[in-house]
Amino acid sequence: MESLKTKVLEQIMLAKQASRQMALRSRDEKDKALFAIADQLIADEAAILAANEQDLSRAEADGQPASYLDRLRLTPARIRDLVDGLHQLASQEDPVGQVMESWTRPNGLAIKQVRVPLGVIGMVYEARPNVTVDAAAIALKTGNSIVLRGSHSAVHSNLALAGSIRHALSAAGLPSDAVQYLPYAEHESVDVLCTANGLIDVIIPRGGAGLIQRVLKQSSVPVLETGVGNCHLFIDSQAAYGMAEAIVLNAKTSRPAVCNAAETLLVHRDWPLTHQHALLKSLLSAGVELRACEQTKALHPDLADQLKDASDADWDIEYSALIMAVRTVDSLTDALEHIQRHSTGHSEAIVTEDLEAAERFLAAVDATTVYHNASTRFTDGGEFGFGAEIGISTQKLHARGPMGLPALTSYKYVVHGTGQTR
Template identity: 45%
Template sequence: MDAVEIVSDLALKARAAARTLSTATGTERKAALYAIAAAIETRSAEILKANAEDIARAKAEDMHPQMQDRLLLTESRVAGMANGARLVADLPDPLGQVLRQSTLPNGLDLKQVSVPFGVIGMVYEARPNVTVDAAVILLMSGNAALLRGSSTAAASNQVLVTVIRDALATTKISPEVIQLVPSEDRATVKALLNARGKVDLVIPRGSAALIRMVVDESTVPTIETGAGVCHVYVDEFADIEKALPILINSKTHRPSVCNAAETLLVHRAIAPTFLPMALKALSDAGVILHADATAQKVAEKFGIASTPATDQNWCTEYGILEMNVGVVDSVDAAADHIAKYGTNHTEAIVTEKKENADRFIALADCAAVMVNTSTRFTDGEQMGFGAEIGISNQKLHARGPMGLEAMTTTTWIVTGDGQIRS
C-alpha cells in the first residue's frame, strides 16, 4: 500500500475501535490507563533497550546533544511516563460533563455535553514520552489516536505502542484505538494531514518548522502547539535574589523544550546591578550569549564573551544553551519587544511592584504569564493536568497546556415530549 492507503486503513481501524471507547465508562477508561502504567514499569528494560538503539543511531548521525536529550529515555523518565499515566487516570472524567442546561418556554430541555473528537492524529519529533502522554490523554478523553512520531525515535515509539496495545488487550477497550503511523516514509505525514473525513483533528508537537509545516499543509483541522520564543523580563523593582535563579532555571533547566527562555530583557535602571551577575551566571552555565549594544558593553567590561544580537537572534527558538540579552526602558518597552519577536507562548516578569506585574499581564498576549517564577512551569504535569498533549499558543478552542478537557468537544442534547416546530 502507498502512504495514503496506509493512513486511511489505520484511521478506519481506529474509528471502528473508538466505539469501545465511546461506550466505556470512566471507570473502565481509568482501569485501562492503570494497566498501561503497570505495563510500562514491567517492561522498562525492553523500552530502554529500544531507546538505546535510537540513541546509538542519533550519535552516529551526529544529532545535536540537546536534541539527543529529548530522545533519551532513562529509568526515571520511564517511571515518569508510568506515573503520568496514573495521574491522568486520577483526574475527573472529562466526558459527559453538562456544560450548559436550560429549559425553553416550549418545554424542550437543552444540554450541552462534553464528548470526544473521535480520531486524533499526532505529528511529533524525537520525544518518545509524547507517545505515552498522547495515548493516555486521548484514551481518557475517549479519542482514538494515530501517532506519527519521527524516524529518529522509531524503535522507542514502536515498543511503547506495543506495550500500550498489549495492556489494552487485557481490558474492555480495543487495542486498535492506538495506531502507530510508519515513520520511515515521510509521505505518511502528508497523508495524515490530508486524511480529512477520516481524521478529525491533527496536533503537531515539535519544532517551529514542524508546526508551521503542519498548519500550512493540513486539510484536517489543527491545533497549533507552541513554538516557544519565551522571555524573562527583570523589572526595575525586581528582587535580584529571586531574579537570578528564575533566569537560570528558565534557560538551563532543560533548554531543549518549548518553555525554556530564549531572551532576557532587563530594565535599564537595574541593569548596572543585575546584568554583570546575570551574564556571568549564564556564561558559567555554558550559555552562548547574543546581546544588544548596552548588554554587550557590560559583557566586554567583565570579560564575558558575546556577539551582537540580530533580528534573526531575537526571533529564534534555540532549543540549546544559547540566549539573547537586551536592555529596555520600561514594562511597555519589554512588552513591545515581546510582541515583535515572541510566539505567544510563555512570558515571565520578575518584579515586586504589583502595578508593573498587572500591566505586563495585560500587555502580554500569550498562553501563560509567569510572575516571579520560572517559564518552565508552563507544563501540563506541573499545572496539575497529569500530562499534556502539547501547549497551544493559538486562541481558538484551546490555549496553554492541553490536558483532558482540551481534547473534548460538545454535543447538544435536546429532549422533548412530542413537541413539533410550528
C-alpha cells in the same frame, strides 16, 4: 504490493472503528486501562530502553546535537515520570459526559450542552518518545482513538512504547486498535494522515516550526496548532536579585531543549548594575552562551569578550540549547514592545516587586501563559495539575496553553421534549 497510502488508511480505519467503542466506555474502564499501561511500561522497561538505545546510537552517529539527544533519550527516571503521569491522569475527573450548561426554553424543551470525545486524533511529532505515551493516554482517557506518527529518528522507541500500550489495552478489555502507530519514514504517511477527511477528526502537530508549518499547509483536516516557544524573561528595575537569579537560571538551564525554556532575557536599565553584572556572570558560569545587544555590552565592558554580538535574527530564535539572547531595555514599555514583536505567544514572565508594573505586564502581554515572579518552565500540563498533556496550543480557537483533558473533547446538545413541534 500494498501501497503506503493503503496501509496508512487501513490503520486509520481501524482507529475509527475503535473510536466508536471508546466513546461508550466508562471512566472506570478507561482508568483501569491507564493503570494497566503504567504497569506494562514498568514490566517492559528493559526492552523500551534497549529500543531507545538503538535510536540514540543512530542519532549520535548522524551527528545530532546534545539538545536533540536529550529530547530523544529515555531513562528509568523518565519512564517513572511517564508512569506517574498516567497515575495522575487516572485521578483526574473524566470530562466526557459532563454537562457544561443546561437550560429550559419557554416551550418546555430542556437543553443540555454535554462534553463528548472528538473521535479520532492524528498526532504528528518529533523526537520526544514520551509524547507517544502522553498523547495516547490523554486520548484514551477522553474516549478517543489516536493515530501517532513520530519522527523516524525515534521509531524503535515509539514502536516499543506503542506495543506496550496496545498490549495493556487488550489486557484491560479495551480495543487495542484505539492506538495506532505509523512506522513509515516517508513523508507521504503524514500527507495521508492530514488528508483523511471523514476518518481523522483533528490533527495535532508537535515539534519545530518546519513540522508545524508543513502540517498546516498540507492538511485538509482541522489542525489544533501547537507552537514554538520563544519565551522571554523581563527583569524589572524593582526585581529582587536572589529571586531573579533563581528564576532565570531555572528557566534557561534546567532543561534548555523544551519549549517552555526561556530564550531571551530583557533587563531594565535601572536595575542595579551590580545585579545585572552578577546575573550575567551567573549565566556564563552555568555554561550559557550569551548573545547581547550593544547596550548590554557597553554596560559590562569587563565581560565584553564573553558576550557575543546579538544579530537581528537572535531575537526570533528558539535555541533549544544553552544559548540566550540578552537585551537591555529602558522601560517596561520597551520590554512590552520587544515581546510584542518577537514573541511566539507561548510563555512570558516578569520578575518585579512592583505590583503595578506586574499587573500591566500580565494584562498587556498576548501569550498563552504569563508569569509574575515564576519560571516559564511551569507551562506544562503536569505542573498545571492536568496530568499528561498532548501539547501546548498557541492558537486561540478551541484550546489555548497546555492541553489537558477538556481540550480533547467537543460537545453536543442533548434536548428533551414532551412532544413539542415547530
